[in-house]
Amino acid sequence: MISDIEILGNTQKGIEFIKRTEQKKFLFSLVISYTATSEIPGITIAGEHPDLIKFTGPADAEFIHYGYCRSISVIPMTPDGKPTPALLTKTALEAASIPSVIINAGSKLSPKLPFIDMNLDYGKNIGKEPALSLDDVGKAVEYGRIIGRFLGASTDCLIIGESIPGGTTTAMGTLAGLGVTGLVSSSMPQNPVELKNKVVKDALQRLNSTDPFEVISQLGDPMIPSVAGILSTASEITNVLLAGGTQMAAVLAFAKSIGFEGKNTAVGTTSYVVEDKSANLVETISQIFDIPILVARLKLAESQISGLKSYSEGFVKEGAGAGGASIGCMLKTGIDAISLLGLIEKEYRKIT
Numbered sequence: 001m002i003s004d005i006e007i008l009g010n011t012q013k014g015i016e017f018i019k020r021t022e023q024k025k026f027l028f029s030l031v032i033s034y035t036a037t038s039e040i041p042g043i044t045i046a047g048e049h050p051d052l053i054k055f056t057g058p059a060d061a062e063f064i065h066y067g068y069c070r071s072i073s074v075i076p077m078t079p080d081g082k083p084t085p086a087l088l089t090k091t092a093l094e095a096a097s098i099p100s101v102i103i104n105a106g107s108k109l110s111p112k113l114p115f116i117d118m119n120l121d122y123g124k125n126i127g128k129e130p131a132l133s134l135d136d137v138g139k140a141v142e143y144g145r146i147i148g149r150f151l152g153a154s155t156d157c158l159i160i161g162e163s164i165p166g167g168t169t170t171a172m173g174t175l176a177g178l179g180v181t182g183l184v185s186s187s188m189p190q191n192p193v194e195l196k197n198k199v200v201k202d203a204l205q206r207l208n209s210t211d212p213f214e215v216i217s218q219l220g221d222p223m224i225p226s227v228a229g230i231l232s233t234a235s236e237i238t239n240v241l242l243a244g245g246t247q248m249a250a251v252l253a254f255a256k257s258i259g260f261e262g263k264n265t266a267v268g269t270t271s272y273v274v275e276d277k278s279a280n281l282v283e284t285i286s287q288i289f290d291i292p293i294l295v296a297r298l299k300l301a302e303s304q305i306s307g308l309k310s311y312s313e314g315f316v317k318e319g320a321g322a323g324g325a326s327i328g329c330m331l332k333t334g335i336d337a338i339s340l341l342g343l344i345e346k347e348y349r350k351i352t
Helices: 011-023 050-066 086-096 134-152 167-177 193-205 212-219 223-234 246-257 281-288 306-313 322-333 337-350
Strands: 003-008 028-032 100-104 157-163 239-242 265-270 292-296
Touching: 003 281, 003 322, 011 223, 011 239, 011 265, 011 292, 028 050, 028 086, 028 223, 028 322, 050 086, 050 157, 050 322, 086 322, 086 337, 134 157, 134 212, 134 223, 157 223, 157 281, 157 322, 167 193, 167 212, 167 223, 167 246, 167 337, 193 212, 212 223, 212 246, 223 239, 223 246, 239 246, 239 322, 246 281, 265 322, 281 292, 292 322, 322 337
Parallel strands: 028 100, 028 157, 157 239, 239 265, 265 292
Antiparallel strands: 003 292
C-alpha cells in the first residue's frame, strides 16, 4: 500500500482499486469549463480580479503543459503568492510521466494549446437564469460518452480533473436539485455558505421538475454533464479516478440519475478538502454511491514556502485535478509525499 494515500468510504473497494492501478498506465484529462455564477462578488477566490476569472480554466490548462500561461501574461498566482493548484498537477504528472489531454466543455475562452472541443456554450449565472439549454445538457452527455470510450480504451486508469471557477456553487445547486444533502467546500478559508445558499435557493425556485436533465439545465454547469458522460463509458472499459471534491460529488449524483452504477470508480482528492470543516464530502458521496475516496496526504504544511503552506491553512485546497494527479503519481511511481513536496517547491521557484 502507498503510505501517503488514505482510503475513506469503502476501504475494501479502495484497496482493490489501488491493486488494479498500482504501477500501471495512467492518463490525465482536464475538463475546463465556465459558469457566470463565478462572477457573483465574493463567491470564489479564482482569479485575483473579476476580469481574470474567465482565464482560470485556460490558464490552468496552459500551465500544466507549458509551465506558464499563454492566454494571460500574469503568473497564475494570487498577489500574496498562493499558486494555482495546477502547479501541483503539473509536478505530479511530470514526475510520473503521465500524459494529459485537455477537454473544453464550455470554457468562456479557449486555451492556446491542442484540446478536444465539446462545442458547448459556457454556463450562465444560476442565480439569475438557467445555466444551460436542455439541448446542451443532452449534447454534453452524448459527446462525453463518445470521448469516454476512446480515452478509457487507451489507459489502465483515467484520471478526470476539472477547472471551473465558481463550480462549488453550481455543484451545490445540482446536489440540492437531485435530492442530495451536504455542505460544499470552498477555495477560501471562510466558506461563503450563506451567499451560496441564497444563489441556490433563488435557482431552485425556477425548478419544477425532478428530471435530472432539467436540474442541470437550471442549477448546474457544462462540466457536470460532460464529465458524467465521460465517466459512464470510460468506467465500462477501465478504472476511473474522479479528481476533485464537491464538483465530483455532483458529477456522481447526476451520473447515477442517468444510469451509471459506480463501476470501477473512485474519487481522488486532497486531505485539505476532506478536512474542510465547512463541508462534508465523504458523507455527501456516501449518499450517492458506496465507492472509495482516495486522499492524497500531501505535506504542504511542512513547506518553507508560505504560498504552498497556505493550502494546509484553508486556501484553495484542491483544483485542476491536483489531488487525483498526485495520487496517480504515487500509484505509478511509489513516490512519497515528502519527495513530491520537494519537486513541487522546485517547480514553484521557477515561476517566482
